[in-house]
Amino acid sequence: MxxxxxxxxxxxxxxxxxxxxxxxxxxxxxxxxxxxxxxxxxxxxxxxxxxxxxxxxxxxxxxxxxxxxxxxxxxxxxxxxxxxxxxxxxxxxxCEKMNIILNKNKFKELYLYNYYDNSDLFESIITPESTEINTNPSKKEAAILFQNNFKNDANTGIYLYGKCGVGKTFMSFAFTKAYAKNKNKTISFVYMPEFVNIIKLGFNNNLDKEKGNKIFEISKSCDVLVLDDLGAEYATDWFYSNYLLNILNIRVAQKKITIFNSNYSINQFKQLLVKRCKSNDSMIICERIVERIKQLVNNSFIEITGKNMRY
Structure with missing residues (x-):
């Protein structure tokens, strides 16, 4: 130089x-x-x-x-x-321009796994003062809760649920972006249907098996985990017991931040689990998963309402 x-x-x-x-x-x-x-x-x-x-x-x-x-x-x-x-x-x-460009992209390295890599979601910015938030009480509530957790360094996640397209994923990306840029925390952003599908494909394909194991290990160890579209996956008690419950147990024990997005309320998700799990101890698996989610979000369940932003 x-x-x-x-x-x-x-x-x-x-x-x-x-x-x-x-x-x-x-x-x-x-x-x-x-x-x-x-x-x-x-x-x-x-x-x-x-x-x-x-x-x-x-x-x-x-x-x-x-x-x-x-x-x-x-x-x-x-x-x-x-x-x-x-x-x-x-x-x-x-060069001020290059500083902005380099700083803008540097935080992306902290996304150890990101289903939405190279997505416009990287531009997500949410504050309680923004117009979209101010005109939507549910989103404002979520933004304020996040900011309080963020400001106080609370290892507490959020469970966002609501209809398709209301902005749950967008908000979660804004949250994780703040953690990566300002707190230097590692992130894993997992789309649940894809995760389950990769695990299934891994039975017959070593590359998928390796990828599935990578997502599994990163999801246990990263500072902040987002499980996106929880409940949209087609899974059985084998997945829920060996993968999801395992991830949640580790994150509870290590007090790691976990954010959940779902079309289902926590009670609806529990009912869905009961229908999918067929083993003798399926009820125990369902109870444990729901209990771990409640612990990870400190009972912070927020229904996001509004119009479908995708149309």
Missing amino acids: KKELDSLKKIINSSFNKNKYVLNNREIDFYKYHEYFIHLDLTDEEIYKNIVYLKKILFETEECAKKSNECINSFNMHLDLKRHMGNIYVYYKP
């Missing part, structure tokens, strides 16, 4: 002869009152002394703005001026 910066400085210094510039009052005022430099309160003498750098700074700024996803300089640094103890100094600063 230092070698590249020194090289750029030599190019700048060798490319311009400061003494060849003769500036009229209009040109001096252009730099003195330019929005980029006005905070420096430059004198006429300082403008003459640093004219090479002033021109280079504006050139880099304008050219870099034309590039959407990259900096004009390969090392993502820009020439700039600053005032310190009354004097003007030349220095290099990180």
